[in-house]
Structures are given as C-alpha cells and as structure tokens.
Amino acid sequence: MEFHSFDRAxxxxxxxxxxxxxxxxxxxxxxxxxxxxxxxLRSREDIEDVRQETFARFYIALREDKVCHPxxxxxxxxxxxxxxxxxxxxxAGKHVLADDEMQDEPPSPLPDPLTxxxxxxxxxxxxxxxxxxxxxxxxxxxxxxLEERDKDEVCRDxxxxxxxxxxxxxxAKKLFRSLYLRHNDAPEFTPx
Amino acid sequence: MxxxxxxxxxxxxxxxxxxxxxxxxxxxxxxxxxxxxCAADVHAGAVFVDESKFILGAEKNQPDVVPATDxxxxxxxxxxxxxxxxxxxPSLAAPVFILLLLVIGYQSWHYRALKKTVSTPxxxxxxxxxxxxxxxxxxxxxxxxxxxxxxxxxxxPDRSFSSYKLDLYSMQGQLEWSQTAAATGSDSLWLYxxxxxxxxxxxxxxxxxxxxxxxxxxxYPIKLQNSRQ
Numbered sequence: 001m002e003f004h005s006f007d008r009a010x011x012x013x014x015x016x017x018x019x020x021x022x023x024x025x026x027x028x029x030x031x032x033x034x035x036x037x038x039x040x041l042r043s044r045e046d047i048e049d050v051r052q053e054t055f056a057r058f059y060i061a062l063r064e065d066k067v068c069h070p071x072x073x074x075x076x077x078x079x080x081x082x083x084x085x086x087x088x089x090x091x092a093g094k095h096v097l098a099d100d101e102m103q104d105e106p107p108s109p110l111p112d113p114l115t116x117x118x119x120x121x122x123x124x125x126x127x128x129x130x131x132x133x134x135x136x137x138x139x140x141x142x143x144x145x146l147e148e149r150d151k152d153e154v155c156r157d158x159x160x161x162x163x164x165x166x167x168x169x170x171x172a173k174k175l176f177r178s179l180y181l182r183h184n185d186a187p188e189f190t191p192x
Numbered sequence: 193m194x195x196x197x198x199x200x201x202x203x204x205x206x207x208x209x210x211x212x213x214x215x216x217x218x219x220x221x222x223x224x225x226x227x228x229x230c231a232a233d234v235h236a237g238a239v240f241v242d243e244s245k246f247i248l249g250a251e252k253n254q255p256d257v258v259p260a261t262d263x264x265x266x267x268x269x270x271x272x273x274x275x276x277x278x279x280x281x282p283s284l285a286a287p288v289f290i291l292l293l294l295v296i297g298y299q300s301w302h303y304r305a306l307k308k309t310v311s312t313p314x315x316x317x318x319x320x321x322x323x324x325x326x327x328x329x330x331x332x333x334x335x336x337x338x339x340x341x342x343x344x345x346x347x348x349p350d351r352s353f354s355s356y357k358l359d360l361y362s363m364q365g366q367l368e369w370s371q372t373a374a375a376t377g378s379d380s381l382w383l384y385x386x387x388x389x390x391x392x393x394x395x396x397x398x399x400x401x402x403x404x405x406x407x408x409x410x411x412y413p414i415k416l417q418n419s420r421q
Contacts (some may be wrong), residue, residue: 006226017398017406023367030365032231035238036221039210051365052393052413059411074225082218126243142248144209145241151209166205172244173205173237180236 006073015062026055029077036081041088050088054081125179129172137168193223198230208237316384318342323397323409330413331395341416343383345397347375348409353399356381357406361394372400 013021033054037047057080061067067076130138136158143154144165155161198204203220206212212220224230317335323345335341347356353375360369373381383395397409 015408017408026365028231029225031235032225035234038238048365048393055365056394056411056413059408063408072226074227074231075222078222078225122239123243123247126240127247129240130244130247138248141244142252146245146248146252151211162211165209166202169205169208169237169241170202173233173240176240177233177236 006070008070011062011067011070011073029055029074032074033077033081036078037085040085046088046092050081050084053084053088057084122180125176128179129176132175133172140165140168141172193219195223195227195230198223198227204230204233204237207234208241314340316340316342318344320344320346321395321397321412322346323348330415332415335416338387340387341385343385343395345381345383347379347381348399349379352401353407354402355400356409357398357400358383359396359398360385361396365393 010021014025030051033051034047037050041047041050054077058077061076061080067073069076130141133141140154140158140160143149143157144151151162151165155165193203198220203212203216204224207217207220224234317333317339318341319331319333321331321343331343333341333343345356345358355372355374357372358370358381359367362368393414395412395414397412399407399409401407
C-alpha cells in the first residue's frame with residue numbers, strides 16, 4: 001500500500017473522493033476502531049454499527065470542512081468514535097457506564113472481524129511464533145488469552161510476575177511482525 | 193503521552209492485556225490513533241492475540257495434535273510412499289465423489305431457482321433517495337433480509353454532471369459494487385439491489401463533471417427493516 005501522510009493534501013484527496021486515499025483511510029481506521037471497540041462492545045454487530053456511524057460522521061465533517069488539523073486526523077476520528085460509542089450505550093438502553101465498569105465489559109464473544117483482515121498466511125505466521133515458544137509460555141498464553149483466567153492467579157500458578165507476561169507478549173508480537181514483514185512487502189495493514 | 197513513554201512502559205502490551213486504567217487507556221488510544229508506529233504495533237498485537245486464541249483453542253479441542261510441522265510430515269509420508277495413485281483408493285475416492293455429486297446437485301437446484309427468480313415478474317420493496325440532500329437520514333427499506341429491493345435516486349436538478357458514480361459498501365466496510373452511469377437528462381436513476389446474505393450498509397453517490405472532477409453527493413446508510421413476508 002502506498003505511503004500516505006496525514007496532512008492537508010491527504011484530507012483534500014479524501015474530500016475529492018480519491019479512491020486510493022479513501023481505501024487507505026477505510027482500511028487504516030477500520031482496523032484501529034475495531035481494536036478499540038473489541039474490548040468494549042459485546043457483539044460484532046454493535047462494533048460494525050459504531051464503526052459505520054463513525055465513518056459516516058467523519059465524512060459529514062469532512063464535507064463541512066470541519067477537519068481543522070489534518071496532522072491530527074487520527075485523534076479526530078478517535079473522538080468521533082468516542083462520541084458514537086457514548087450514544088450507542090444510551091440508545092441501547094444501558095446506563096452510561098462508569099469507567100471502572102467499562103473496564104469489566106467482557107470482550108466480544110463472536111469470531112473476531114480482525115480475521116477479516118488476516119489470511120491463512122497470517123495464521124501460519126502466528127502458528128509459527130507459537131511453535132517457537134517453550135511449552136510453558138504457550139500454556140501461559142492459553143491461560144491468559146483463551147481461558148481468560150485472572151492474570152494475578154495465573155502469574156502465581158506459573159511463578160512469574162506481570163512484567164514477564166508483558167515481555168512475553170512483546171517478544172511474540174515483535175517476532176510475528178518480523179516474520180510478516182520478511183515475507184510481505186505490503187502488509188495488509190500499513191501505517192501511514 | 194509521547195512515543196518514548198509508550199515504549200518504555202510497554203503501553204501496547206498492557207493495552208492488549210486489558211491492564212490499563214480507563215483514563216490511561218483513553219490516552220493511549222488517542223496516541224496510537226495519531227502515531228503510525230504505535231498503530232501498527234497495536235494492530236499487529238491484536239491480530240496476534242486473536243489468532244493465538246483461535247489456534248490455541250483448536251489445539252485444546254484436539255489434545256493429541258502434534259505440532260503442525262510434525263503433523264504435516266507424518267501425513268505426507270504414507271501418501272508419498274503410495275504415490276498419486278493413493279488418491280484413487282476407495283477410502284478417499286468415495287467420499288470425494290459423494291461430495292462432488294452433492295455440489296453438482298446443489299448447483300443445479302440453485303441455478304433452476306435463480307432462473308425462475310429472474311424470469312418471473314416481482315413486486316420489489318423500494319425507497320427514494322434525494323441525492324441533493326446533504327447528510328440525509330438513513331435510507332429505510334421495508335424488505336425481508338436477503339431479498340432484493342430497489343432504490344430511486346432523485347438527482348439534483350440544477351447540477352450539470354456528465355455522469356454519476358455509485359459505490360455500495362457492505363456491513364464489513366468492503367466495496368461490494370461500483371458503477372458509473374452516464375447522465376441522460378433524466379432526473380432520477382433506479383438502482384436494483386439483488387438479494388444477498390449480506391445487507392448493504394452505505395451507498396455513496398458522486399457526480400462527475402465533463403472535466404472528470406468528482407463531487408461527493410452524499411452518503412446514504414441503508415437500513416433494512418424486516419417486513420413480515
């Protein structure tokens with residue numbers, strides 16, 4: 001995917017309807033919005049609704065020339081998403097959750113739409129990273145990510161601390177990225 | 193929040209592990225929406241976490257599964273010894289032929305049903321879209337999910353476009369269909385949206401001048417309201 005920078009020219013191309021710019025915008029922010037929402041909303045449909053509404057409002061703001069700081073386009077999209085999310089909670093009949101309650105919202109139980117963006121190749125690379133891990137670390141990831149056990153409890157059982165968990169995830173993620181970039185000159189998600 | 197803080201405090205990992213306090217989480221999100229490096233890192237991490245859940249979950253359901261590379265080697269060996277003729281063994285050939293027959297049967301049935309649908313007059317649900325209205329309400333169409341429907345696009349009468357471009361995006365944000373229609377002097381276009389198992393989510397309309405300049409004429413979210421048919 002072609003390199004873009006969020007600047008006045010990018011915004012103008014968006015406004016003019018340039019197809020490649022719009023595709024970049026859609027792919028880039030669809031992925032980020034999904035990462036943001038997956039820990040807050042229960043269903044895939046709700047995530048899609050909020051994402052769709054965020055994009056719709058952005059394009060309205062774009063048409064009305066309300067994008068004042070192109071270099072902070074990401075923050076603008078994020079703030080729109082936050083507003084849509086708050087309204088979503090109200091419209092769904094839920095009380096506005098306090099922040100600590102939002103923290104406790106379980107992640108979406110449905111198959112993750114991020115897999116929409118991934119491919120068999122991506123799965124193979126993740127599998128490769130997991131195969132390289134010692135069995136103990138695989139079990140640790142299984143307990144935390146799949147079983148979703150309490151992290152402090154898991155750390156006690158495994159005789160580790162939270163920092164070990166973070167370092168494990170950091171290394172695995174780094175290896176995954178390096179495996180992916182080694183074999184792809186245009187990853188499915190390209191930063192600006 | 194600056195990038196150095198994010199890196200030194202392993203914000204991405206803490207975010208992916210749901211360890212951040214809400215205020216810090218919101219701050220980090222505001223950061224990575226603007227920081228390409230952190231955005232790529234968070235996204236890669238999220239993909240890794242989600243795929244790992246899938247892979248580890250599959251392994252959990254098959255406790256005797258050997259690591260993928262070993263399994264491939266184990267399965268490949270007998271086939272390699274038997275050669276390509278191994279595919280004609282009854283244990284393999286019979287289920288494959290049955291599957292092929294089922295596929296052929298389904299496709300024949302589906303073709304007959306499709307042919308009947310397109311050759312039989314039908315009354316379609318429809319809705320009207322006033323294209324010259326900015327920021328209009330979502331298009332509400334009362335139609336059973338998975339059924340076809342029509343859209344009448346009332347074009348702006350006072351604009352001189354040589355053609356119109358229509359983009360239809362799915363719920364998944366993917367471009368499902370795109371078409372350019374020449375302006376014929378009529379004040380409306382009629383769009384037939386065929387039956388699909390994925391409801392379209394948004395229609396984008398552009399006017400294109402004779403000089404090739406494209407003008408955005410609006411975004412029209414489509415909401416299907418299931419009728420009692």
